[in-house]
Amino acid sequence: MTVLIVEDERSLSHEIEIFLTKEGYHCDAAFSGAIALQRIEENSYDFVLLDLGLPDTDGLLVLKEAKAKGCEAAFIILTARGHVDDKVKGLEMGADDYLSKPFSLAELQARMQAILRRKHGLKSNTLQIKDFVMDINNRTVHHNGNLVPLTKKEFDLMHYLALNRNRVLTRMQLIEHIWGDTMDEEYDSNFIDVHVKNLRKKLTAFAPIDWFETERGIGYRFNLPGT
């Protein structure tokens, strides 16, 4: 998988690159709109991560031009500008997703996976977690054909951990994914533990889940080596 990171803030571009490289993506960086367009023309990327506030041009124009040139990469807009209509405009112009800064790298990675599944048009959009099968479209989890009764939040939690498998997700990362900005970090930071506890209890009723690991005080991990 190849990714073009169009971001003029080099430190940020660098951090994204470190993270995605570890995930097995090949990353290129462009620090301006002109270079981005040049790279897009020269290479064929799977993803373009596009900052809107570029020094030389508006990111939306880069998107427009790239689309006009027939670029087939999936575009994810990353912006700190946060004009109310940026999101709508971006999606209308063919962007696949939109993340406003500050975003989480785990979230970015999860969105990229979701786009991949969508783009490849998998009829049965499922994730295999050991003996459990997650149906992403129907938002259900089955074990040997038996439905595991999860709430919406529990499913979201399991899905996010599955997409970020083999990596510890801190409680803050999980909170942000599930509740976004609406959560008070102190008021609810233990609240995520309640949800994890409930999820574990429900999964354990079907099969042992030693792969569902707790990093004490930090967060949780689906330890599924080789998947």
Next chain:
Amino acid sequence: MRLQLKFVIYNALSKALIIGAFALLLPAIAEQVVYKHIDSRLEARRDLILKKIKLGGLDQALLEEDCSFDDYNIFKEEFISIQPISNDGAHNPDSSVFSNEIWNIDEGNQQEHRVIRQPFLYDNQWYELNIGEGVSAIEQLKRTIVTFSLYSMALIVLISVFFDLGFSRLLLRPFYLIVDKKLRRTNSPMQFHFHKIKSTTYEFAYLDESIDNLMKKIQDAFNIEREFISNVSHELLTPLSILKSRLENIVADPSTPEHVSLKVMESQKTIHRLSRIIRALLMISRIENEQYLKDEKAELKSVINEAVDELEDRAQSRNISISQQTENFQYQPCNRSLIYTMIFNLVNNAIKYNKDNGSIDISGKVSGNDYVLEIKDTGCGIDKSQIEHIFTRFKKLNKDDDNSFGLGLPIVKTIAEFHRIDISVQSTLNEGSTFRLVFRKSTV
């Protein structure tokens, strides 16, 4: 009082005043004119008689004039009399005197006459010639003139009121157009249309231009603020984004020791808090800066359901029951996601400040054209002295609660104001609070 009406009343009054003054003066003028006329007639008559006396003698003249030596009259309206007067004293035959006198004509019938007195010498005897003409006709004339002018005044004023009404309406039309199109129908300065309203009246064109100029200034200020918000947003959120990504990479690195990861987790909390505050402030600024569109419909019942669903697990975790009795109401035009945020924040607060095992009652009723939404909790309540501060930014209600940044309710307030939703709070300390929202049916 409307300007149009004032204008018409002023016009009518001033006309009545002018015509009234004229009507008052008219009889006096008429009198002057009539007396002048009578006087010249009397003089002509005097000259004629004196001439006859000179030519044919006094007797002949008396005979011809059909009047007595002493007092004689044919008509009551006029008379001629010639009386001998004493020869003593100086009589000036060249001077005649006009006067108004009451003459006794018939028995007991006295009438006012205009009289000319003319002394003359005949046969060495001085006589006085008196010629009189009745003036009761003049009084009648005066009355007629006054009556006529009063009626015509009333008529003229009435007609002019009618025309003034029409004319002033026509005259004031641009004014009402300006107020209606430029002020009343302009909900936000950013939606203002700079089209000239045609008027040949200088003042209205001036008003129109002044409003345009003012709006231009406001729009410029809004645009500068918009630019500023955008810049602040970028300048604050970009470094935050770098920090956040870096911390994630540190946690994701297997070589990071556990005690460092713990610190990083704490830092993530701080960053979350910081970004939450910045986003909340930016949201408030953007709403106040009219950056959100209000062009959607919201089925309030389903918006409330969504918010409650999203928060159900939080309520459950503290065993707080939420009961909902909501009628549906289609609220428009609005920004649905802002309405959702507003209701979400209120329900979230009702959970957050509730006690364990407490309850929340949400009721939504259509009341006439309005929709009244009440969110009632059994929480800690708000002290009376604090109620006025709850919508103030960064006001903490509980001093021991570190995490009450007090932006939830300011956002609610801002969204409510943006939609012109009335919001009020009733609260009893330690018993709970009720937030009441009144959504008004749009008249647009």
